[in-house]
Each structure stands twice: as structure tokens, then as C-alpha cells.
Amino acid sequence: MAELFITSVRHAKSKGDALLADFTHKTGMYAPVRPPRGIEPDQVGEFLATRLKEDDPFGYFKQAWSLSLFYERAEAVPHCINALATPSGEYGDLVRATYAARIIGDLGEPAQAADAGDRLAELLSRPDASNLYPEFASAYEVLAPNASTDKAAEHFKRLLPRLERDIDESEKIAMHWSQANAMHADALPRAEAVGAFKEDLLAKPPEDRAADLVATYLETGDRTSDHLTIWAGRLLRKDAPENPEPIRAALDAAIEATLADDVLEQFEQDVISVKAIQAIIYLRQTPTQTQIEWLNDALTRDAIHMNFLWDDPEE
Numbered sequence: 001m002a003e004l005f006i007t008s009v010r011h012a013k014s015k016g017d018a019l020l021a022d023f024t025h026k027t028g029m030y031a032p033v034r035p036p037r038g039i040e041p042d043q044v045g046e047f048l049a050t051r052l053k054e055d056d057p058f059g060y061f062k063q064a065w066s067l068s069l070f071y072e073r074a075e076a077v078p079h080c081i082n083a084l085a086t087p088s089g090e091y092g093d094l095v096r097a098t099y100a101a102r103i104i105g106d107l108g109e110p111a112q113a114a115d116a117g118d119r120l121a122e123l124l125s126r127p128d129a130s131n132l133y134p135e136f137a138s139a140y141e142v143l144a145p146n147a148s149t150d151k152a153a154e155h156f157k158r159l160l161p162r163l164e165r166d167i168d169e170s171e172k173i174a175m176h177w178s179q180a181n182a183m184h185a186d187a188l189p190r191a192e193a194v195g196a197f198k199e200d201l202l203a204k205p206p207e208d209r210a211a212d213l214v215a216t217y218l219e220t221g222d223r224t225s226d227h228l229t230i231w232a233g234r235l236l237r238k239d240a241p242e243n244p245e246p247i248r249a250a251l252d253a254a255i256e257a258t259l260a261d262d263v264l265e266q267f268e269q270d271v272i273s274v275k276a277i278q279a280i281i282y283l284r285q286t287p288t289q290t291q292i293e294w295l296n297d298a299l300t301r302d303a304i305h306m307n308f309l310w311d312d313p314e315e
Helices: 013-025 041-051 058-071 077-085 091-107 110-123 127-131 133-143 150-165 171-203 206-218 226-239 244-260 266-282 289-298
Strands: none
Touching: 013 041, 013 058, 041 058, 058 091, 077 091, 077 110, 091 110, 091 127, 091 133, 110 133, 110 150, 127 133, 127 171, 133 171, 133 226, 150 171, 171 206, 171 226, 206 226, 206 244, 206 266, 226 266, 244 266, 244 289, 266 289
16 A cells, blocks of 8 residues: 655654644644644654543643544544543533544544444533533534434433423523524434445545545535545545545646636635645645646635645745
8 A cells, every 4th residue: 555645754853742732732712723744643643642641621632633633643542532431521521522532533443433422422411511512513423424323312302302391491491402402403413414425435436536525625515514624635645645646637627617616706716726736735746837826826815725635844
């Protein structure tokens, strides 16, 4: 199998450790949103294995998730399994559990993801869980298709009649009913649909899924989300070493269609085309002269220029 490219290593170990600690331990409004590039992937794995603890603040787990995704490292998974097993049910512990589940869903084994989904269903009964339904919903999307939502659905089938019975007693109960109903009627079925979408693409040969993966990564397809964007990017990165031609053809076609679309605002054209051209470069291919000229021109304008499939070579 051809070697999977992650990053051009350009930081010594001491610098890499400092960058990793800075990224992981700055949380809240000051948290960096983009994992540092240029660190030896094995060093990232060692950092996750030795520096992340099961009782760390949930912000650390959120950052560890981003690191694990870009560098394709699973060393945080054991800590996440332990974190899921022992939360007190308080707000911060429950948020940590949802991020731990996402790391397991993206980097763990299918059986581990299935167990994580069941554990999340148990945690839905904790009082503070009602304030965190969107976090639980996001976790179930990441865990799909390996985790079932059946136990979570059963929880809401029991909960909703009780809330509906008392819905006129307080605004708080009415709000809880609305949020719980949205989870049961919308979020959990959406997670199942995301799982089916991923299963369908995973079952296809790389050459047959390239166009759909590119559309998902560029967020021009029928099904998009923050999770699916990175999921598709990771699969493109995995497929590219041995199947570069269909991916390149799909990226070229997406760029051509985007730049020819008169309905799109220039900002939208820039976001999509820059993302696609950066992916071409990141996946070790050479853009055309026209693509290079467009990229250089677009980078002079305000847009999103730092995408998942990009190694930040200007650093």
C-alpha cells in the first residue's frame, strides 16, 4: 500500500511538544481551532497517549479530537473509553463524554463505537443531559453507522409522554419537551441517515466514490455537515495514494463547475475553489497554471483559506 501523507515534518520534538500542549490546553473562547501542522505523527500519538487524562476538562478532549483526526492517531481512544465509563453526570463530565464518544467513533473499532453509543444512551437520563442534546446528536452522527440509536430512541419514547403530560406546568418543561422531541424525531433519524450514507460510500470501490467524496468534502453535495466534511477529507486522503486519477478528475470538475457558476457569489466561488485546489496540492498533485493563478488571486480576498486537506506550508 502506498504511504499515507499526513504532513511535512518541520518541527523538532521540543517545538512539536510545545505546539501540541498549546493547542490542547487552550480552551474556551481562546482555543485555537486548527491543529498545528508539521509535527511527526508518532509524536502526536505519544502526546495523546501520555498527556491526555480521562478526567481532563472537556475542552482538552475537544482539541484532542481535532488532533486525532488530522494526524490519524488512535492513542486517545483508551482514555475516551475510561472517560465514558466514569462521568459523574455533571455538565462538564457529560460534555467530555460526548467528545470522548466522537473520538471513539472516528478512530476506534466498530465494537468500541457501538459500546460508546449505548453508554451515551445511559447518560441521556442524567439531569444535565437535557441541556446538551445537540452535543449528543453530534456524537451519534460521528458514531454512525457502528452505534445504534435504538436505546436513545427508547429513552425518548419513555420521556416524551411524561413531559407532554406536564407541558403546561412550566416553560422549562415545555422547552424540554420541544428539545427532546427534536432529538427523537429529527436528530436520531438524521444520525441513522448519516450512517447509511457513510456505509454506502465505504462499500464502493475508491474509483466509484471519488466524485461523491469530493462533493461531500467541498460541501457541494446533497448531504453535508462539519463531521462529514472531515470524514470525506480523511477518506480522500486514504484513497489518493493508490487511486489519484478519479479524485483529481472530480476536483478538476468541481473547480470548473464552480468558476462557471454565475449564480454563486465570488466569496462562495473562492471558498469552494480554494478548498479544491488546496486539496490537489495536499494530495501530492500539481495544479494547472489556471488553477494556480486563480488560487493566488483568491488568496488576496477574504475567504476561508485554511482547510482540512492543507498542510499550512507558509508557516
